[in-house]
Amino acid sequence: MNHRHFIASFSYSSFLLFILKISYTSHFVATAFAISSTGGETTKKAVYLGIDVGTQGTKIVAYCPQEASIIATASRSYDVMPTEVTGRAEQDPSSTWMPAIEECLMEVGHTLQLEQQDDNAEPSSYRIKGIGVSGQQHGMVALDSQLEPLRPAKLWCDVEAVQEANDLKDYFHSQQGQGNLDFLTPSFTAPKILWMKRNEPELYDKAKWFILPHDYVILKLANLRRPITDAGDASGNGFFLAAKRENSPIIAQAIDQDSKGEQSGESNTSVLEKLPTILSPNQVTGILDDYYVQKLLPWTASGMKAANIKAIPVSVGSGDNMCSALGVGCVSPGQAVMSLGTSGTIFAVSKRPPSGTDPSSLAPFCDATGQYLPLACTISCTGVLTQVLKEWTDFSSHEEASKYAASVPIGCHGITFLPYLGGERTPNWPHATGAILGLTSSNFQYAKDPAVIYRACLEAITFLLANALEEFPNKNDIDTLLVVGGGAKNPFWQQMIADITNRKLIFPLETETAALGAAFQAGAAASGMAVEEYVKGQAQALKRSPDTVQPQNHKAYEEAAARFRQFGSNLFDKRI
Numbered sequence: 001m002n003h004r005h006f007i008a009s010f011s012y013s014s015f016l017l018f019i020l021k022i023s024y025t026s027h028f029v030a031t032a033f034a035i036s037s038t039g040g041e042t043t044k045k046a047v048y049l050g051i052d053v054g055t056q057g058t059k060i061v062a063y064c065p066q067e068a069s070i071i072a073t074a075s076r077s078y079d080v081m082p083t084e085v086t087g088r089a090e091q092d093p094s095s096t097w098m099p100a101i102e103e104c105l106m107e108v109g110h111t112l113q114l115e116q117q118d119d120n121a122e123p124s125s126y127r128i129k130g131i132g133v134s135g136q137q138h139g140m141v142a143l144d145s146q147l148e149p150l151r152p153a154k155l156w157c158d159v160e161a162v163q164e165a166n167d168l169k170d171y172f173h174s175q176q177g178q179g180n181l182d183f184l185t186p187s188f189t190a191p192k193i194l195w196m197k198r199n200e201p202e203l204y205d206k207a208k209w210f211i212l213p214h215d216y217v218i219l220k221l222a223n224l225r226r227p228i229t230d231a232g233d234a235s236g237n238g239f240f241l242a243a244k245r246e247n248s249p250i251i252a253q254a255i256d257q258d259s260k261g262e263q264s265g266e267s268n269t270s271v272l273e274k275l276p277t278i279l280s281p282n283q284v285t286g287i288l289d290d291y292y293v294q295k296l297l298p299w300t301a302s303g304m305k306a307a308n309i310k311a312i313p314v315s316v317g318s319g320d321n322m323c324s325a326l327g328v329g330c331v332s333p334g335q336a337v338m339s340l341g342t343s344g345t346i347f348a349v350s351k352r353p354p355s356g357t358d359p360s361s362l363a364p365f366c367d368a369t370g371q372y373l374p375l376a377c378t379i380s381c382t383g384v385l386t387q388v389l390k391e392w393t394d395f396s397s398h399e400e401a402s403k404y405a406a407s408v409p410i411g412c413h414g415i416t417f418l419p420y421l422g423g424e425r426t427p428n429w430p431h432a433t434g435a436i437l438g439l440t441s442s443n444f445q446y447a448k449d450p451a452v453i454y455r456a457c458l459e460a461i462t463f464l465l466a467n468a469l470e471e472f473p474n475k476n477d478i479d480t481l482l483v484v485g486g487g488a489k490n491p492f493w494q495q496m497i498a499d500i501t502n503r504k505l506i507f508p509l510e511t512e513t514a515a516l517g518a519a520f521q522a523g524a525a526a527s528g529m530a531v532e533e534y535v536k537g538q539a540q541a542l543k544r545s546p547d548t549v550q551p552q553n554h555k556a557y558e559e560a561a562a563r564f565r566q567f568g569s570n571l572f573d574k575r576i
C-alpha cells in the first residue's frame with residue numbers, strides 16, 4: 001500500500017462524515033451523520049459515482065480511488081427536441097435527463113452487483129460513498145412552486161434570446177455596472193429568462209425558480225426542498241459576476257423592470273430571489289433519495305433505509321467544463337483543456353479573477369475548486385460533425401469517415417465549409433448559417449465527395465477552436481492542450497488539432513473527464529478534503545497517454561484557416 005492509498009483507506013474508514021442538509025426553513029443547517037465502520041465494512045473499497053448530463057447523452061462513471069480507476073460505466077443517448085423554430089434548442093428535464101440517469105444508475109448498479117457475486121467471501125467488494133453531478137452549462141430550467149419544470153429547458157445552444165442578451169448588456173453598461181459583461185450571449189440563462197418574460201408572460205408569472213441543468217438533477221437526486229448550485233455553473237447564468245462571486249442586482253433589475261411582455265399578473269418577487277443558493281466546492285447538498293438508491297442498488301435498498309451508514313451523499317456538482325477541469329487531474333499553468341463535445345470549449349485555470357479587459361469571447365467563469373476558469377465555447381463542434389456524418393454521408397461511423405477524410409488533401413481542394421447550422425457563439429454570430437464556399441470549376445467535382453465535406457467540416461470546427469485559443473491573453477505561454485470529450489478519441493482529429501494549433505497534445509486515458517471530475521468532487525466532499533487537494537492526490541495515478549502527436553502540417557493549414565476566417569467575417573461580422 002503506497003502512501004496515497006494509506007491516506008485514502010484511512011479517510012474512507014474514518015468515523016465521521018458531515019453532511020450539509022438543506023434545512024426546511026430558509027437556512028442551510030449542518031447536520032452530522034455519524035458513520036462508523038462495522039463488520040466487513042473496512043474491507044470494502046470506496047466508489048464515487050460521477051454523472052455527466054450532456055447535450056447528446058448522459059454518462060455515469062464509477063471511480064474507485066483505491067484502484068485509481070473507473071470500475072463501471074454506463075451511458076444513454078438522447079436528442080435535442082425536434083422543432084421548426086430557427087434557433088430553438090430544448091430538452092425536457094423530466095422525460096429526457098432523469099430517465100437516462102435512472103437507466104445508467106441501474107446499469108452501473110448491475111455491474112457492481114456482478115462484482116459482488118464474483119466474491120463469495122465478502123458481502124461486497126465496493127461501496128458507493130458519494131455522487132457528483134456535472135451538467136451542460138447555461139440553459140434555463142424554469143420551475144413552479146412544486147419544483148416541477150414549467151416548460152422544456154432551453155439549452156446553451158438555443159439562440160432565440162439574441163435581442164434580450166443585447167438589451168441586458170446595454171442596460172448593465174448604462175447603469176455603469178462594475179465588470180465586463182461583453183461575453184454575454186444568448187446561451188446564458190439571464191437572456192433566456194427575459195425572453196420567457198417577453199414571450200411567455202403567463203408561464204413567467206408562475207416561475208418560482210430559474211436554475212441550471214445540473215442544479216435540476218441534484219434537486220431531484222437528493223430530493224431537496226429548494227434548489228442549490230455552485231459558483232462554477234452559476235457563473236454561466238448571466239447574472240453572476242465572477243470577480244465578485246455574486247449575482248448582479250443590475251441584471252435582475254433589468255429583467256424585473258422590463259415591460260415588453262404582456263404580463264397577466266404582477267409578481268413582486270425579484271428574479272434575483274428565484275436563483276439558487278450557491279454552495280462551496282466541497283459541500284454536500286443532501287443524500288441520495290431512496291427512489292434512486294433502489295435503481296442503483298436494488299438488493300441493498302431495504303438495508304439502506306435501516307441504517308444511516310449507507311446514506312450516499314450528493315455533492316454540489318458543477319458545469320461540465322468545470323468538472324472536466326477536475327477530471328483531467330488539475331490544469332497546470334502552460335496548459336489549456338480543449339473539449340470536443342456537442343460544443344467545443346477551450347479553457348485554462350487561473351488564480352486571478354477575470355480582468356475587465358479580457359476579450360469578450362472569453363467567459364470569465366469560476367472553476368469548481370474556488371479559482372477561475374476563463375473559457376471560450378463554440379456551438380459548432382461534434383453536433384454539426386455528427387449531422388454531416390449522418391445526413392450527408394453513408395459512412396457508418398466517425399472512424400470510417402475519418403479514414404476516408406485522411407486521404408483528402410489539407411484545405412479540401414479549396415472548399416470551405418461554414419459549420420454554423422445553429423448559429424455561433426464564438427464569434428458571437430447567433431444568426432450565422434451554414435454554407436459551402438470556394439467552389440470553382442476545377443474543384444467542383446470534389447464538393448459531392450462525402451469524405452471531402454466531412455473533412456471540410458472537421459477542419460472548420462477545429463479552426464474555430466484554434467481561433468478561440470488565440471483570444472487567451474496568455475496564449476503564448478500555453479504550449480500544451482489536454483484534449484477531452486467524445487471527439488478526443490479520434491486519432492485523425494488529434495493529428496489535425498496538433499497541426500493546426502501547433503501545440504503539444506495530451507490525452508487523459510479517461511476521455512469522460514466531466515463525469516470523472518464529478519466523481520472526484522464527490523470523493524472530496526465525502527472525505528472532507530479541499531477539492532483541489534483531493535484531485536491532485538488522484539491525478540498522480542491517472543496515467544496520460546504518451547505525447548506522440550507532433551505538428552507537421554501547420555503551414556498547409558494556415559492558408560485554409562485564413563480563407564475560413566475571411567469567408568465568415570465577410571458574411572457575419574456585423575453588429576447584431
Ligand SMILES: Nc1ncnc2c1ncn2[C@@H]1O[C@H](COP(=O)(O)OP(=O)(O)O)[C@@H](O)[C@H]1O
Nearest residue numbers: 054055056057341342382386398485486487490
Ligand atoms: N471518433 C469520433 N470522432 C468525432 N466525433 C466523435 C467521435 N466519437 C464520438 N464523437 C462525437 O462526440 C459527441 C459526444 O461527445 P460528448 O463529449 O459525450 O458530448 P456531450 O457531452 O455534449 O453529449 C457526439 O456528437 C459523437 O458523435
Ligand SMILES: O=P(O)(O)OC[C@H](O)CO
Nearest residue numbers: 054055136137341342343
Ligand atoms: O453538451 P456539452 O458537453 O457540449 O456541454 C455544453 C457546454 O456546457 C456549453 O458550454
